[in-house]
Amino acid sequence: MSHRTYLYNINTPSVAENADTMMMEWGYEMPLMLQPLLIDSGFISGNNYNNHVEFNDSGLYYNAKPGLENLKRFYNFLEAQPDLIKNSEKFKEAKDKLFNYLDQLDGSYFHLDMWDVLNMEDKPHAEQAKDWLATIAHNNQVITMAMDSGDVSLLNYKELKDVSPAFNSFSDLLNYEDYDYGWTCIDSSEEEKLPYEIFEENELWGLKDKDSSVLLSPQFDEFYSFGPEDLAVVSKNGKYGYVDTTGRITVPLTWDDAFDFEYSGFAVVVSEEKKGLINTKGGQVVPFIYDDLNTLNEGNYFNARIAELWGTIDPSGKVVIAVEHENEIQAAYGFYHIEVAGQKNQKIFNEFFKYLGEFPLKAVENLHEGLLLIKPHKGTKFNSIYKKDGTRLDSGFEFDLVVRKPTEDGFAYAFKEDKVYTVSEIAIRPTNKAVALKHTGEDYVYYFEYETRKRLLVYGKGKKMDDQQIRDELSETYTLFDYGEQAFDTEDYGKAIYYYTIAAEKGHAPSMNNLAHTYYTVNGFKDDDKAFFWFNKSAVKGNDGSMNGLGMCYKYGVGCQADMEKALYWLNKAAEAQLALANNNLGDIYSEEGLLPFNPEKALAYYQAAAALGEPKYNWLGYLYDLKAEYEKALECYRLSAEEGNEISAFNFGILTSKGLGTEKNNEVAIKYFELSLTLGYPNAHIELAKIYRNEKGFQDEKKVEHHLKEARAAELEIPEELIKKKGWFGF
Template identity: 45%
Template sequence: MGSFREDINSLDYLCSMSHSVYLINTSSPSAIARQHTMMMEWGYEMPLLLQPLLISGGFIENNVLYYDARSGIENLKKFYNFLDSTTSLINNKSLFTTCKDKLFKYLDGLALPYFAMNARNAFNMEETPHDEQAAIWMADIAYNNAIITSAMDNNDISLLAYNKLKHVSMAFHSFAELLNYGEYYYGWGHIYQEPEREEIYNEHGLWGLKTSKGEILLPPQFDEFYEFGEQDIAVVMKAQKYGYVHRSGDIIVPPEWDNAYDFDYSDLAIVQRNGLLGLIDLSGRIVAEPVYEALNKFGYHGHYIANKNGNWGILAGDAKVIINFKYDKIELLHEDVVMLQKDGLYSLTEDGEQFELIVRKSPHQGFAWAFKGKDVYLIDKYGISRANKALVQQDAESEGYSFYYDDIVRARLLAYGKTPDENTVTDAYTPVEELYNIGVDAYDRQDYSSAIYHYTLAAEKGFGYAMNNLAYIYYMIEGYVDDDKAFYWYEKGAAAGNTNALNGLSLCYQYGIGTDPDIEKAIDLLLQAAEEGMASAHNNLGFLLYDRDPELALYHYHQAEKLGEPDNGLLGSMYEEKGDFETALRYYQKDDSELSAFNQGNFHLKGLATAKNIKTAIDHFTTAAAGGYDRAHIELARIYLFEEGFIDQEKAKAHIMAAREAGLEIPDELLT
């Protein structure tokens, strides 16, 4: 964290890069000489995750926005603690905690009273006068902070609706997506880090480690001292042996290995002895003995493709064997998908189907081709499917084919692409989108057995939409209801990222479908779906929160309304309870349900938010009764018995009889 003294114009000196926005901790703007700490330099915008710093005391001077630093720091800590307490929002809890701690420690080290946000270089991108732009930015930040504060005060992350925020990156579609974006490091990545002074030093041909103030942490003793990685651990070499030291000066592993590699965002590092490779953890403990001829990390889960005694296998991130060492070759195809080769045959899993050949392809609509006889199959994130011939031919005729496969493979692909189409059965090799569409068509014509069959094939390949639709049939369709299967597929669909499945899974927890009832879990799932902009999730949240927090429930009903799916009847009912009859009537008038017709009848009968009009009341009650809302018969009977100018004994008797047949208790005053 660097600081220095400049005059009043130093903010422009500091902030000279084109189109960047800067955040600076500074002393009083009116002072002639001030001390500054550059906190942030960011392109085009004030990062949303740091906007809670700009919460109090805002004013503009020379088109620079100033805010009170101390209250901003406390507000940001409150915001991050709120995020920390929100279930399922944070993808990497450990990394979030680390970044939050670093951010809090950094902010606690800031001593000056103001935050200054200088966006004047960004203002240059528009013709609008800078003072007007500064005022707009201040208003937008205040607006965003109001939304953030509302979410914190109500302990409801769904209130932080990304599509409602102003002047934020269009690269993201939800707050959760922005928060978990890797390069932002949960906000810590926005903080400007002045390069550390060199801590690794050389003396008499040997390397040691000292602090920026010159304090010796490790006296010169190493022949090589490599740079520190993200884990604050560096490889060192002495007498052709390698070890590890921590930035604190602790020697984690003395130089005893023939070679050693960086940890590289991992808790394990590869080490070598006698030409064989093994794994150690951050403490230096040997996790995998050095018995491997090759060891290559791959995929999101930190697995290793390894060679032992000439055979290939795979180790998990904890060094346990997950694919046995029996293969002639293992090659990474895409992310976490590997190709296994043994005895001239290829497969994707140990017990998977075998093919004559598997080759990588350009990563557009799948990432590999598999061959068996004259047939070609596509390998994508959903597994293996029969290859589309037009796609095969297009890929084989592309200019870059030779990067992925040779001319022999190309000729084989072209031959397949030119063969006539045959009538093929629908099976597990049918492309997943085709299976799903067949399922949709079957559902639309109420052939639910066929829909289940095709949805299941697609769902078993990992297609989230099919999982949700399959769950819905098991949840709702008479004759096919199966609570356990409904819960199973909703849970699978939610894990696959399907928003509708999140909503369906919440209903399972709400009503105990295939699981024990858990209202808190239901609310949490709905909050996730609402964060993705799902209107029905907001409506369901309104229903669940109605008794415990009416204002929060009303908020969610309004969010659903903004998203185009208002529950006008419930909105009318809530405003009626609040005594706001004009708003209530307006919502009832928008709703075509029998209950809203009944409520409108009451409003016209009693003269609430409108002139009393018995005839109009009768019309609404009649509509409600015709639609099956039987309480309307009671009100119609009351009108025909007691309202002057409308008394009709026969009609009253008819409505009393209809109410009695509906099982309603008849009020005494209607029986006298």
């Protein structure tokens, strides 16, 4: 039978009960995504099910409730890292299914049964179980530190123990399509009733269909679970064979022992103390000459032992690793290795079983489809790349760092001092600097470690950089943007430009906009060309603030030739994006009589739109309503504008009130607003006040008239003829 791990939700450790729920059946490991379930009060006791070998009966148990809470916390933490998850919709779907499933569990404990996996080593199960307790505790410590700090970068895959070698990073594992964000690990078969039932009667086992009709009467001493080929091992009177889910005995019970069929369609069976392979029809495909046969790589190959020596065969019986090794061959991601007695180095074969040599296991890494990297280790300071035929890929010199890369152009980067090379199956060539810079970006922060991104950055920039510059360049754009905002707010404009520029060069549109705004407005840092350049870059990326800024550049000829048509185009784009400022700027253009687009109706419409968006220009709204003789609206806008400190609006409110337009004539209120206009700095109000104090009954006061006329002359205002002579004076 193949090596599997099982996870159960149970109530009573070491005692099988009908209420037990099998949550997971998984190959060779405890999946990392479910390890947060195993967080509280881990202990070792006998297995609930795989307990027929008393001296090797050691299962792991954990309290269920804290584990459920911890796993939900873990998934919620991951969901809060949008850059980590490649398909947010599928992640949420998987998370919801997982949470719903877990909410149905009511057992007090989680029970991890690794009996099959622990059989792979000669070490006692009890000792291996202790090792797994420590491993799971370590991995949960790494996960908890990441959650407590809110820092997903702490989920460093290299810090985790006994995780799948098929991945180089946590992101790779999490986003692996067939993994379905952890949901694939759950055995949710109870949701779909199996079309059969294995049942016991009088200590014998049989098979029923989904309607409880008997397919096989109770006759077997043992009846194992159905495997990948829908075949189950059964035994009777010490002989083993196979049945299928329809109740047909497909392989007669003639073998001394039998093991589950692998996904490859082959199974190990025993005859007269020798092992061989059969196919699903029971036909012998490998002769019974081996003292042991163990599955390797999910049954695509098998480790074979004769006497005390091991080798590897394929399902046809062809020997791919000679039967001459003292230790069993082990599979890793993209290669195979064999321990050598008394040595730290191991014999390394690539996935095509080509022998490379003896190296420390930690120095070996699969780069791409059978190409292996041998990293620096004792006796060598350099990296070497081995081709599929087992020979070295010759570059003419040694590399000090080699890392895997996205495979759109080659499969690895090789570093030599300040140079970077791209490695393909047939060649090593200098890396395009633009591509190197692309791979320093945020989309690749989970793909490359910091040291790799650092070297790619310096190479791509083509210049020396100090550590602080490198850290800043490799910071996430939103962090750089925040630094720029803080510097701008404290008027440290040089530093703001520094941070905005780094983020802008990474393609961050808000940083482009703020950088352009700084060059456009801040004295001492104004630069028309740079303002236009960054407004244009950001506007093209869809930033509404930059669309507005670019429109204003075209209006005034900042960094470009003035072009009213282009100004209107970009301002309208920003206005369509519901930017109030752009609507007000369009209102300004259409209300300016000296400009060709002058159109008070359009101006009013844009000002109204800006007001609806929360940024009213009450002074212009009042003026345009005034032109349309909509005096009540004009008065309201003038009043609101005056309250905001606009001196002309206060003046205009006084004019309408003194004339009784839009309201009853009220000289007292008019005087109040004319005086407010004076206070706010508009001297023309002196003329209007002089008129009231000269002409309006109940308010006539020549001293006040003379005072306001004196102030008007001091402001070099033209005095109306009607105010030059006192009323009733006929002298010359």
